Amino acid sequence: MNEPGLKDIWVYLSASPLLGLTLTLVAYGLAYRLYLRTSSNPLANPVVTSVAMLIVVLLVTGTSYSEYFEGGQFVHFLLGPATVALAVPLYQQFSRLRQLWLPITISLVCGVVIAAGSSIGLAWLLGGSPEIQMSLAPKSATAPVAMGISEKIGGLPSLTAVLVVVTGITGAVLGTKLFEWIGVKDDTAKGIAMGVAAHGIGTARAFQVSPRMGAFSGLAMALSAFATALAVPWLVDLMLFMAGG
Amino acid sequence: MSFLNGITLLLVYQLVGEVAVRLAGLPIPGPVLGMVLLFLTLLVRGQVPASVDQAASSLLSHLSLLFVPAGVGMMVHFGRIAEEWLPITLALLLSTVITMVATALIMQVTSRWFARPLESGGQSDE
Numbered sequence: 260m261n262e263p264g265l266k267d268i269w270v271y272l273s274a275s276p277l278l279g280l281t282l283t284l285v286a287y288g289l290a291y292r293l294y295l296r297t298s299s300n301p302l303a304n305p306v307v308t309s310v311a312m313l314i315v316v317l318l319v320t321g322t323s324y325s326e327y328f329e330g331g332q333f334v335h336f337l338l339g340p341a342t343v344a345l346a347v348p349l350y351q352q353f354s355r356l357r358q359l360w361l362p363i364t365i366s367l368v369c370g371v372v373i374a375a376g377s378s379i380g381l382a383w384l385l386g387g388s389p390e391i392q393m394s395l396a397p398k399s400a401t402a403p404v405a406m407g408i409s410e411k412i413g414g415l416p417s418l419t420a421v422l423v424v425v426t427g428i429t430g431a432v433l434g435t436k437l438f439e440w441i442g443v444k445d446d447t448a449k450g451i452a453m454g455v456a457a458h459g460i461g462t463a464r465a466f467q468v469s470p471r472m473g474a475f476s477g478l479a480m481a482l483s484a485f486a487t488a489l490a491v492p493w494l495v496d497l498m499l500f501m502a503g504g
Numbered sequence: 505m506s507f508l509n510g511i512t513l514l515l516v517y518q519l520v521g522e523v524a525v526r527l528a529g530l531p532i533p534g535p536v537l538g539m540v541l542l543f544l545t546l547l548v549r550g551q552v553p554a555s556v557d558q559a560a561s562s563l564l565s566h567l568s569l570l571f572v573p574a575g576v577g578m579m580v581h582f583g584r585i586a587e588e589w590l591p592i593t594l595a596l597l598l599s600t601v602i603t604m605v606a607t608a609l610i611m612q613v614t615s616r617w618f619a620r621p622l623e624s625g626g627q628s629d630e
Contacts, residue, residue: 287569306568310575324580331573338570340514342535344560346542347552362614370607378599387591395595399603402574403533424575429600443608452608456600463567481536488531
């Protein structure tokens with residue numbers, strides 16, 4: 260009769276995806292409850308609180324990120340079909356989209372150039388290394404696009420993935436307050452700005468405000484993924500050329 | 505069953521997107537192309553099938569959850585972030601704020617220039 264000790268159970272669990280997956284869902288469940296408790300205060304953004312909880316748990320139990328990701332990947336995978344699913348709210352807003360295609364195109368192009376240009380410029384001004392500047396450049400695009408661009412222009416793709424998430428959180432937390440301050444009330448304009456600056460995490464926040472804001476944020480996220488992929492490598496060359504003389 | 509059909513369809517579009525992106529060497533991720541293709545399909549069909557609607561709204565209602573595993577990846581980069589924390593945090597914060605404010609204002613101004621409000625209830629006079 261050899262009873263398995265707690266340690267053996269832990270060894271078994273930490274090698275299986277069950278633990279990472281369950282932890283993710285439990286942490287998010289708690290974070291979401293907290294978010295509702297604070298009457299949907301953007302500062303209690305469920306991504307922030309659940310990421311913080313999970314990092315603490317992993318550090319305390321000495322679990323590595325790759326062990327955690329064994330389970331986390333099942334949740335991460337759903338980003339793909341969720342991106343495809345954005346076509347549905349977009350279709351439901353089609354009449355508005357057709358009416359506004361020109362302002363949307365102009366805002367998107369400006370937004371994408373401002374996002375990349377300002378992050379490279381600011382990082383450079385503040386003394387960031389070229390690697391950090393390039394890792395920051397595509398930070399407003401959705402994670403897979405941003406990682407690809409980062410690699411192309413000499414950044415660190417895995418660092419970019421993290422910066423993308425932090426950017427999204429920043430946008431989601433600050434967005435509604437900022438729009439209030441500058442007096443932008445239209446959900447279409449708010450959605451476009453949120454999607455350009457803060458991709459999917461901003462879009463998740465936008466859906467909590469209204470379906471229209473969510474749909475336009477999703478649209479802006481998808482189109483700025485295209486625009487970022489096309490424009491940022493070219494913009495970087497231009498900025499290097501101007502800086503290097 | 506209906507939910508299953510919906511999620512299957514979303515995955516099929518994603519798969520088609522992934523394959524097309526690789527075959528054509530496009531610089532965008534497969535799911536983004538999949539979304540464009542599904543959007544075009546919905547335009548042609550003129551309606552959203554109930555199964556797709558159901559699957560899409562259940563996925564999108566907890567979109568935030570899906571970013572959590574990538575966010576936890578921050579723990580791998582603590583060292584690098586600590587080294588250059590000032591340029592990273594300030595550039596990220598300011599650039600995000602600038603982008604959001606500028607885009608929202610540009611959108612607000614240009615939509616007043618180019619679009620006549622058609623719907624009822626658009627009470628956007630200054």
